[in-house]
Amino acid sequence: MAPVQRVTLIGLGAIGASYGERLLAAPDVELRVLVDEERKRRYEASGIRVNGRPVPFPLHVPADRAEPADLVLFCVKYDDLARAIEMVRGHVGPRTAFMSLLNGIASEDDIQAAFPHHAVLHAISVAIDAVRVGRDISYSTLGYISFGDATGRHQDAVRAVGQIFDRAGIRYEIPEDILRTVWWKFMINVGVNQASAILRAPYGVFQQSADAREVMRLAMREVVAIAQKRGIALTEDDVVGFDQILCAMSPEGKTSMLQDVEAGRPTEVEQFAGKVIQLGADLGVPTPVNQLLYHAIHALAPREAVSSAFSNV
Ligand SMILES: NC(=O)C1=CN([C@@H]2O[C@H](COP(=O)(O)OP(=O)(O)OC[C@H]3O[C@@H](n4cnc5c(N)ncnc54)[C@H](OP(=O)(O)O)[C@@H]3O)[C@@H](O)[C@H]2O)C=CC1
Numbered sequence: 455m456a457p458v459q460r461v462t463l464i465g466l467g468a469i470g471a472s473y474g475e476r477l478l479a480a481p482d483v484e485l486r487v488l489v490d491e492e493r494k495r496r497y498e499a500s501g502i503r504v505n506g507r508p509v510p511f512p513l514h515v516p517a518d519r520a521e522p523a524d525l526v527l528f529c530v531k532y533d534d535l536a537r538a539i540e541m542v543r544g545h546v547g548p549r550t551a552f553m554s555l556l557n558g559i560a561s562e563d564d565i566q567a568a569f570p571h572h573a574v575l576h577a578i579s580v581a582i583d584a585v586r587v588g589r590d591i592s593y594s595t596l597g598y599i600s601f602g603d604a605t606g607r608h609q610d611a612v613r614a615v616g617q618i619f620d621r622a623g624i625r626y627e628i629p630e631d632i633l634r635t636v637w638w639k640f641m642i643n644v645g646v647n648q649a650s651a652i653l654r655a656p657y658g659v660f661q662q663s664a665d666a667r668e669v670m671r672l673a674m675r676e677v678v679a680i681a682q683k684r685g686i687a688l689t690e691d692d693v694v695g696f697d698q699i700l701c702a703m704s705p706e707g708k709t710s711m712l713q714d715v716e717a718g719r720p721t722e723v724e725q726f727a728g729k730v731i732q733l734g735a736d737l738g739v740p741t742p743v744n745q746l747l748y749h750a751i752h753a754l755a756p757r758e759a760v761s762s763a764f765s766n767v
């Protein structure tokens with residue numbers, strides 16, 4: 455794959471704007487942020503700030519003519535992925551590679567199904583503490599992106615993306631077994647995102663309270679049991695080892711799921727507890743902790759949604 459120059463990013467939220475700002479400032483990178491007409495109007499009216507500074511993100515709508523992207527970077531929430539995939543088709547050429555920074559274990563398969571002949575790299579972002587309030591995004595650490603090619607056929611794309619991250623000053627690692635890494639992150643999200651949502655707890659609470667950490671770990675252990683059944687080598691050491699990352703997070707920082715709950719937005723619970731329950735049922739692994747979290751988090755949905763669901767019973 456030739457050097458990555460044209461990057462199309464879709465999803466200018468906590469994650470997308472934080473990494474997008476770096477890509478925009480990088481030498482020899484042409485960043486295009488793809489939005490629909492409604493978002494374009496809204497973003498132009500409000501502006502977008504990262505750590506308090508206005509950032510002039512170049513906004514493109516699908517109707518604009520665009521040269522094919524070398525890399526498409528998805529940064530939306532899972533519920534918006536199908537629409538984002540359709541919107542991005544006009545930016546895809548024969549050599550476009552894809553990367554998704556979504557949490558969960560499903561987005562790469564969805565992208566690959568939509569673009570079966572393209573390189574779809576697996577990726578996770580680790581230890582970033584980005585928070586979004588409206589169009590204000592702030593972070594104290596960008597952490598790092600762990601990415602790789604699960605097929606063994608796209609090492610050239612891995613190298614090209616590494617080079618663009620070098621130019622943008624985005625820290626990254628390329629682990630030997632990216633699928634294990636993706637499952638490790640899934641384990642973390644199932645634990646800390648969901649526990650933080652029901653406890654309404656920023657990272658500081660988990661740093662101080664062994665009880666909060668235990669709520670998180672009980673949920674993580676169900677992922678470990680499922681992963682082991684699928685031949686993915688997660689262990690109790692991974693559960694306990696997360697403490698080291700947790701300790702380095704800003705005490706006021708919040709998981710993306712807690713941010714969603716506080717902002718009254720839909721959560722990604724179907725991608726976390728929902729997925730664990732489904733996989734547990736398929737593989738004969740009990741998942742009582744995630745069943746409880748699933749219902750508790752759904753009960754946190756905006757009140758109108760809960761009462762209308764109740765009136766439909
Ligand atoms: N926040 C965090 O610290 C972390 C988040 N993640 C994961 O990253 C993913 C994104 O999370 P996060 O950044 O927090 O989410 P946000 O809600 O902050 O950002 C997602 C953005 O996508 C935009 N969007 C949705 N649909 C479209 C569309 N069709 N076209 C263009 N833009 C669209 C939304 O726009 P609008 O606001 O205008 O509706 C929103 O701003 C999730 O899977 C999350 O789990 C991973 C690691 C850490």
Ligand SMILES: CC(C)(CO)C(=O)C(=O)O
Nearest residue numbers: 580581582708709710711
């Ligand atoms: C790991 C964590 C909790 C922060 O990077 C995350 O992925 C999220 O907030 O969704």
